[in-house]
Amino acid sequence: MTATRILPGDHAPWFHAQALSGSPRYAFDSVAGRHVLLLFMGSARFAPTAAALSVVVAHRALFDDAKACFFGITVDPEDAEMGRIAQRLPGLRFFLDYDRSVSRLYHAEEGPERYRPHWLVLDPALRVLGAFPVDRGEEAIACLRGAIEAAPPEPHAPVLVVPDVLEPELCQRLVGYYRDRGGVESGFMREVDGQTVLVHDATHKQRRDVEVDDAELRNSVLARLARRLTPAVQRAFAFEPTRIERHLIACYSAGAGHFRPHRDNTTKGTAHRRFAVTLNLNAGEYDGGDLRFPEFGPRTYRAPTGGAVVFSCSLLHEATPVTRGERFAYLPFLYDEAAAEVREANLKYLGENG
Ligand SMILES: O=C(O)CCC(=O)C(=O)O
Numbered sequence: 001m002t003a004t005r006i007l008p009g010d011h012a013p014w015f016h017a018q019a020l021s022g023s024p025r026y027a028f029d030s031v032a033g034r035h036v037l038l039l040f041m042g043s044a045r046f047a048p049t050a051a052a053l054s055v056v057v058a059h060r061a062l063f064d065d066a067k068a069c070f071f072g073i074t075v076d077p078e079d080a081e082m083g084r085i086a087q088r089l090p091g092l093r094f095f096l097d098y099d100r101s102v103s104r105l106y107h108a109e110e111g112p113e114r115y116r117p118h119w120l121v122l123d124p125a126l127r128v129l130g131a132f133p134v135d136r137g138e139e140a141i142a143c144l145r146g147a148i149e150a151a152p153p154e155p156h157a158p159v160l161v162v163p164d165v166l167e168p169e170l171c172q173r174l175v176g177y178y179r180d181r182g183g184v185e186s187g188f189m190r191e192v193d194g195q196t197v198l199v200h201d202a203t204h205k206q207r208r209d210v211e212v213d214d215a216e217l218r219n220s221v222l223a224r225l226a227r228r229l230t231p232a233v234q235r236a237f238a239f240e241p242t243r244i245e246r247h248l249i250a251c252y253s254a255g256a257g258h259f260r261p262h263r264d265n266t267t268k269g270t271a272h273r274r275f276a277v278t279l280n281l282n283a284g285e286y287d288g289g290d291l292r293f294p295e296f297g298p299r300t301y302r303a304p305t306g307g308a309v310v311f312s313c314s315l316l317h318e319a320t321p322v323t324r325g326e327r328f329a330y331l332p333f334l335y336d337e338a339a340a341e342v343r344e345a346n347l348k349y350l351g352e353n354g
């Protein structure tokens with residue numbers, strides 16, 4: 001048993017679970033970007049677990065959702081029913097693990113009648129920094145506090161920046177193409193009952209898009225990508241992109257333009273995506289609107305006009321809100337022949353509006 005327990009250095013497994021007073025299918029991987037304290041509770045009826053929750057309350061100020069957040073995982077429906085636990089924002093949340101799948105995934109439940117309440121401290125990439133028995137809460141808090149204070153100030157995300165992919169004139173043509181048509185509010189893909197469907201939620205994403213239908217304009221972009229971007233991607237990532245999804249010009253406007261942290265390949269309908277490309281078309285003309293990779297710290301990235309930021313579709317990333325002006329970007333996804341087979345096989349999961 002012990003050998004399979006989750007240890008410092010391990011990546012905390014990802015899961016979906018119901019959050020108390022929150023999403024019925026909360027994606028744990030979207031929590032990346034801050035330190036995390038997990039408490040596998042069993043039940044708060046159990047005295048050591050109740051004492052552990054008091055430790056969290058005593059250090060409540062630590063959990064501000066910016067630097068750190070706390071999740072208790074209960075398997076006991078009575079905890080919520082009797083008000084022994086409650087979501088307190090920012091920072092304090094609970095997963096209702098009534099089927100015990102999360103507890104088993106983390107080896108907190110080691111067999112019938114064998115629940116092992118304990119703490120895990122995770123870093124912003126959701127790697128385990130420390131594991132502590134339930135009665136060692138102050139040590140867990142000290143570990144968390146030490147990690148927050150020691151966090152490197154400038155970690156670097158594994159992204160590639162390639163300048164000079166599209167010439168300024170082509171960038172202007174693309175912006176003009178957008179302006180002539182005007183964008184439509186774009187959604188994002190989500191898995192609902194096993195199907196990949198397009199949903200709209202302005203708190204998560206606000207952006208207006210135009211699909212480039214003009215073959216000559218598309219080919220102009222494709223030719224530049226092939227000559228100037230593909231070799232850089234091959235060198236940096238040993239990956240040969242042969243296919244492109246989306247010929248899309250996006251516009252984020254001040255006060256109404258952002259895309260909150262997400263990954264680009266988490267649904268069946270998007271699982272084929274390998275690398276995401278952000279080609280900025282007017283980098284000097286707006287404030288905000290930068291890329292951030294929360295698993296790798298607060299640093300932001302902005303490709304120069306005509307330049308690209310290329311990153312794995314598995315990375316958590318966000319486009320920060322535009323606060324002045326309008327930001328235009330060309331946003332293809334790259335994949336290859338093997339991934340094309342994945343795409344083909346998953347077509348059946350695309351919902352009506354997917
Ligand atoms: O705005 C960007 O640069 C990134 C957009 C993005 O993440 C997406 O469309 O999935």
Ligand SMILES: [Fe+2]
Nearest residue numbers: 263264276317
């Ligand atoms: Fe994205």
